[in-house]
Amino acid sequence: SGPYEILGWPEFGEAARELARAVVRSGWVPDLVVAVARGGLVPAGALAYALGTKAMGTLNVEFYTGVAQTLPEPVLLPPLMDTSALPGRKVLVVDDVADSGRTLDLVMRLIQDRGLPGAGPAAPGEPVPVDARSAVVYAKARSVIEPDYVWRHTDRWISFPWSAQPPVTEEHGGTGK
């Protein structure tokens, strides 16, 4: 234990396979995997391969600016994916963690709203629902939504392998790791 939950690359590989097994066991196979960028990009790619799903989309959301430092609201950033093809499809939304859960809540609402009257290819007044589910590597107890598929629960700050180190800079001359 300690203040951090550290996820390494090999453990992440196991997490992705276990999440995929949970999705398959539930008898639901997505037509499309949507990554919540940036944190959900690596998990979404790993899950899409593990599920054999080729179609992918991305929604960019910014909320955290540092460890436990947030903006007032999660905000969608460009480029915005075309959500018009979602009604009638099974969509798996993937993120790294549901912490406050506000980011995932925003994305799930946005995607499910595509099934409202006039939003999809259906005639106005004839909503075609989007069958959307969510998967995360971690969920915290305080999350406002419980994702459909969760690998582990924790209440600690998580260190993910893809963001454990600061970005590579010129100062290190490209010789450092």
Ligand code: 5GP
């Ligand atoms: P939420 O909206 O659920 O509070 O969190 C949104 C995003 O903030 C997550 O997808 C993730 O990218 C980032 N975040 C939240 N909690 C943690 C954490 O414990 N560790 C890391 N590395 N990022 C987090």
